[in-house]
Amino acid sequence: MDVEKSSEKKSRSGLQKLYKAVMFALVVAAVTKELQKDPADREWHGTVAGFVPYEFRIPTFARAKERLWDPEAEHVIGPQVFGVGWTVNVGRVVAVVKDRFTD
Template sequence: MGKQHDEQQVEKHGRKRGGPGLFQLVMVGLVVAAVTKELQKDKEDRTWHGTVAGFVPYEFRVPTVERFRERVWDPDGEHVLSPHVFGVGWTLNLGRIVALVRHKVDDSREGDAPA
């Protein structure tokens, strides 16, 4: 399996397995930037949530059920993407996605109904 297998893996995935990809390196950089941003603040001013790189949200507070519901299951929310419950970046608001699908299904059923 040696060299030929490694070459096939590089050809198939664009890089060898085992090493971090560009996405992982960017994410680590964003985490480091967010933590550094918080540590540069006075201790009493640290909130452990905000944005880094101008628009990427970060959240390092202990997750709560309320925050989980707000970000992962909020059918009435206006956004499909919301900040992670914990970490850097975004998560899908599954509640909003389900609500949009239900709305689309209901609309298609109304169109099929006889007048």
């Protein structure tokens, strides 16, 4: 039993390290992409690696609400409020669940 738990921990640890390395690489790529632009053209948001969204602008309440609680949105998954990757639009999840159980 202890051997199985140990190998599970090692496997999880390896996946966590891989995840952290990939996320670090994506952050570096996004920042590099912005720094290669003319200072006047830097937007600090967009995509990197062709499809991974990044958002480095100072978060606003409106943007946080739009990305975290927008029941009218088309998608459940959207860009982070700040950082690289995606986040769950909890408002859309609640709306979908509510629609399923009220019909």
